[in-house]
Amino acid sequence: MLRKSVVNLRFVKRYFHSNETRIGVLGVPFEEGQPKVGVANGPDAIRKAGLIEQLTTIHEKVDLKDYGNIKYEIMADLVDEIQQNIPNMKGYAHVASCNQKLSKEVERIIRDGRVCLTLGGDHAIAVGTVDGHIKAKNEDLCILWVDAHADLNTNRTSSSGNVHGMPMALLASELADYWPYLPGMDWQKPVISIRNVAYIGLRSVDSYERLVIDKLGITAFGMEDVENYGISTVVKMALDRIDPERKRSIHVSYDIDSLDSLEAPSTGTSVRGGLTLREGIQIMEMIHSTGRLGAMDLVEVNPSIGSEQDVKRTVDAAIHIIMAAVGHSRRGLRLKDVDTLPLQTFPPTRQLI
Numbered sequence: 001m002l003r004k005s006v007v008n009l010r011f012v013k014r015y016f017h018s019n020e021t022r023i024g025v026l027g028v029p030f031e032e033g034q035p036k037v038g039v040a041n042g043p044d045a046i047r048k049a050g051l052i053e054q055l056t057t058i059h060e061k062v063d064l065k066d067y068g069n070i071k072y073e074i075m076a077d078l079v080d081e082i083q084q085n086i087p088n089m090k091g092y093a094h095v096a097s098c099n100q101k102l103s104k105e106v107e108r109i110i111r112d113g114r115v116c117l118t119l120g121g122d123h124a125i126a127v128g129t130v131d132g133h134i135k136a137k138n139e140d141l142c143i144l145w146v147d148a149h150a151d152l153n154t155n156r157t158s159s160s161g162n163v164h165g166m167p168m169a170l171l172a173s174e175l176a177d178y179w180p181y182l183p184g185m186d187w188q189k190p191v192i193s194i195r196n197v198a199y200i201g202l203r204s205v206d207s208y209e210r211l212v213i214d215k216l217g218i219t220a221f222g223m224e225d226v227e228n229y230g231i232s233t234v235v236k237m238a239l240d241r242i243d244p245e246r247k248r249s250i251h252v253s254y255d256i257d258s259l260d261s262l263e264a265p266s267t268g269t270s271v272r273g274g275l276t277l278r279e280g281i282q283i284m285e286m287i288h289s290t291g292r293l294g295a296m297d298l299v300e301v302n303p304s305i306g307s308e309q310d311v312k313r314t315v316d317a318a319i320h321i322i323m324a325a326v327g328h329s330r331r332g333l334r335l336k337d338v339d340t341l342p343l344q345t346f347p348p349t350r351q352l353i
């Protein structure tokens, strides 16, 4: 009897929660963090495939606002500065300028009471989105970094000089001492502890990144862990580590290259042997069920890579993942009247994690 009412309460809570979803979508047509043209068109390709329309069909009461694409001005003084002295950070002036604006936008959207969905663009934009999230919530935050790569290089360890391989190292407080002074980045405070970060999907990690992961004891689930434990156990273990009290706002930084190349071919640094789309969706359904997703980045969709069919497949995968993040259920949406009827779902609805 008691148990049943607990279950019902959970359900009501979840239903209520899912019924009041407020979402803000922001596009960041940014590609200076890596060398391949086209990733700046990611946001428009995802919108064109119907993201906004699909999002509004999830529940009766999705309150969605599309904030359009971000525009930024390059800080003129930085252009000279970079030419003189920021070694091994290609496109640095753009990275600093875009992220400063982006952080402000993300902060505004979250303060507006919305889950901020940022469409990339390359992964260098996570510096701005995480910073904005931290500033808006004014509280502890945890990060789930879903990616084939750790994006944990500094300008000293990176062999490519591509900033999309560095955002996590720019954000982590433990790595602040390993950077030179970065002009134009004073707005960004590396305040998030790497203890509050978990990786899922890793399979292409550079040696220095591996060293940092091991030395700092970073929670990192590579593909072999997904294989060994299964994706739901991996997500539970990740949350146990980064949000043990289940109270933090969750930031998901989702690189589409976490998916296998067959599932998401149109991306700049794809790696075989990755997540299936099913696993990718499952991650976000579970995060949604916590009720604490604060912001999500979906990055590295590059519509200039591959055939038309490749692009369609990649964009489609991105949309499925985003839909799961904001409450689309593969079981189908329950009608509101069901609240008063006994539930007879078999197998039982997954418990909140």
Ligand SMILES: NC(=[NH2+])NCCC[C@H](N)C(=O)O
Binding pocket: 122, 123, 124, 149, 150, 151, 153, 158, 159, 160, 161, 162, 164, 165, 166, 204, 206, 255, 257, 269, 300
């Ligand atoms: N966001 C990404 N796709 N990053 C790929 C990074 C690849 C490599 N580790 C580098 O630092 O250059």
Ligand SMILES: [Mn+2]
Binding pocket: 147, 148, 149, 255, 257, 258, 269
């Ligand atoms: Mn990646």
Ligand SMILES: [Mn+2]
Binding pocket: 123, 147, 149, 151, 164, 255
């Ligand atoms: Mn990445």
